[in-house]
Amino acid sequence: MALTLHDTLTRQSRTIQPLDGRTLRFYCCGPTVYGPAHIGNFRTFVAQDVFRRVVEMGGLPTLHVRNLTDVDDKTIRDSQKAGQSLGDFTRFWTEKFHADCAALNLLPPHVEPSAVAHIPHQIRMIETLIQRGHAYASADGSVYFKVASYPDYGRLSHLEDRELKLGASTTAGAMDSDEYSKDSLADFALWKARRPEDGPNHWPSPWGDGRPGWHLECSAMSLEYLGEDFDVHSGGIDLIFPHHENEIAQSCCSTHGKFAHHWFHVTHLMVDGGKMSKSLGNLYTLEDLQKRGYHPAEVRYVLISGHYRAPLNFTFHSLDAARQALQKLARFDKALLERGCAASPARGDLAPGPFADAWKTLTDDLNVPGALGAVFGAINRTKPAALTEAEVLACHRGLHFMLEALGLRLPPILDEAAVEVPAEIATLAEQRWNAKQSKDWAAADALRKELDALGWIIKDGKDGYQVMPK
RNA sequence: GGCGAGGUAGCAAAGUGGUAAUGCACUGGUCUGCAAAACCGGUAUGCGCGGGUUCAAUUCCCGCCCUCGCCUCCA
Structure with a gap:
């Protein structure tokens, strides 16, 4: 298998080949566990899941690390608001996240490190950065990364002329008191000094009590579990700047490695043609959709139905x-x-077989929509009844190979699904069936119409009928 | 302003230098008392607009228009 994947840094599709020749090591920026993840978040996680599945189905083992951001401004703020300890608060939302992931058929990462559990690692990285002249402590006990000390800063996002924009944001009033203690506005926090509103959420450090900056956790934890150099780093497209740019700076300046060798970014999900936002009321969680009667498998299908680098418009019609x-x-x-x-x-028996075209398409920069089209194309051309036994077997294995690679689980066929039928509806349906048996078409049709008005449909079979909600 | 992504049938969404996959919807047929489901068909002379290159462009080049994202902590 030759899997190619677009790389944000080089802006080219590059073949996936593990650095160590055996295992593909990749890191994904995980959720901030301070509330339910929405389907936009899940578009990214689902795309990453498809990537992992395709790599594995191609015969290459993976080492997948995805962190939990469980200490930052939002988790601290909202845990205090909820009157809970940070740990209790983030545990609750972590469990909710895990439940959603399972429902969406996401493979659990091999390692899911918690930021708050790796504060010593982060402190060690800061110490190294200070020693090497890439960071400095300010008077208030915060530590900042000195962007000017890293000439390659900005390569990933291709934002070369930072100063112009920084000037613009200053005039726009974006500067807060913290920023006055920085040498340069471009510098970003590695360690944030304790503030009164943080409550009990502060940790000791050589620079005084405080907490780590957001960007640092990914550098520290990817180093711990994947090493100085690893294969792929992934996240939503919005993380390119500043988050991933900052990670690169921290990691490359504190180790001798090159950090991630391939950058995989997923474009945002749109809803009803526009951006998702709370104020527009179009920010959906998985639970919201389940309440409306949709199955997580259907949500997953929608989320993968557009190419990961193209905008995807989410609608109920698409569900x-x-x-x-x-x-x-x-x-x-x-x-x-x-x-x-x-x-x-x-x-172990799965192989693309008759779905080889679909598989080939999928391995070309994860072209899921193209692959789905090829799957249906193959299905439309195949008449199961006309196949030999060997062909049937190969076809079945091929279909399930693709389903596994895409992470799709087949739902029960709707006709056969058990449906709760209210007694009054059942009675009407029985009357209609009896009318039909006595060939009283007028009465039968009237009853069908009545049931239709109540929201139920009759489906006749040879020896019986079925009542289904409309 | 800078950087990036995208504009393909009613909706969604692939793709290619030689005349457009696929899913939904719609529609014709088979089946059915009538339906439904299923199955078999049909549905873009057209791929944002205007030029150019070419025997040939939706696909390459140039210009323009529109949408979306990022530009300091948002997947």
Whole structure:
């Protein structure tokens, strides 16, 4: 397999090859656990999950690290507001996050380090940066990274002329009192001195009590679990600047390595053609969608249905379309099962087979929409009833190979799903069936119409009928 | 202003220097008492606009318009 992936730094698609020749090591910026993640956050995590699955299905083991940001301005502020300890507060939201991830069929990372549990690592990194002349402590006990000491700063985001913009933000009044203690406005905090409003949330350091700056945790924890050099670093497109730029500066100035060798950024999700925001009321969580009757698998399908580097517009219509598309896949799978396939093929037996085109497309910069198109194309060309036994088996294994690579789980076929039918509805349906049996078409149609008005549909079979909500 | 992404059928979304995958929706047919489901078909002479290169461009080049994102802590 030759998997290619676009690299933000070089702006080119590059072949994925593990630095150590054995395992692909990659780091993803995880959630800040101070509230429920929304589907925009999950677009990024799902895209990363597809990447990992494609790498693994291609035969390359991964070492996947995704952190939890459980100490920062927002977690501290909101835990205090909730009257909870920081630990209790972030644990609650971490568990919620994990539940959502499981529902979306995300593979759990191999390591999920907590920022608050790695403060000593972060302090050590700051000490090294100070020793090497890349950081300095200010009078109030904060420590800043000296951007001017790192000539490569800005390479990832290609924002060369920082000073112009910094001047602009100053005149816009963005400067707060903290920033006066910096040598340069471009410098960013590695350690933030304790403030009264932080409550009990402060830790000792050589520069006094305080807490680590946000950017530092990823540098410290990726070093701890992946080393000075590792393969891929990923996050939402908004993290390119300043977060990843800052990580590069911290890591490259405190180690002898080159940090991440490949940058994988996922474009934002849009809702109803625009940006998601609380004020517009279009910021959905997985739970919001589940309450509206959508299954997480349908949400996942929507989130992968656009290429990760293109804007994707999320709508309820797209969720409905996802439901039908998954049904189509499930029906095809069922047709294969009826030809005698095992329900769950062993993962080791999976191979692209008749879906080789789809797989090839998927390995070309994770072209999920193209791959899905190829899957359906293959399905449309295949008549399960006309296949030989060997072909049926290969087809089934190929289908499940692709489903596994995309992380799609087939839903039950809707016709067969158990539905709770209220007694009054059941009675009307029974009356209609009886009318139909006695060929009283007028009465049967009237009852069908009545049920329709109540929101129920009758589906007749040969020997019986089914009542379904509309 | 700088940097980046994108503008393809009603909606969504791939793709290619030689005349446009796929999903949804819509629609014709088979089936059905009628439906539904399923299955078999159909649906962009067109790919933001204007030039240019070429035997040939939606695909390359130039200009323009529009949308979205980032520009100090937002996936």
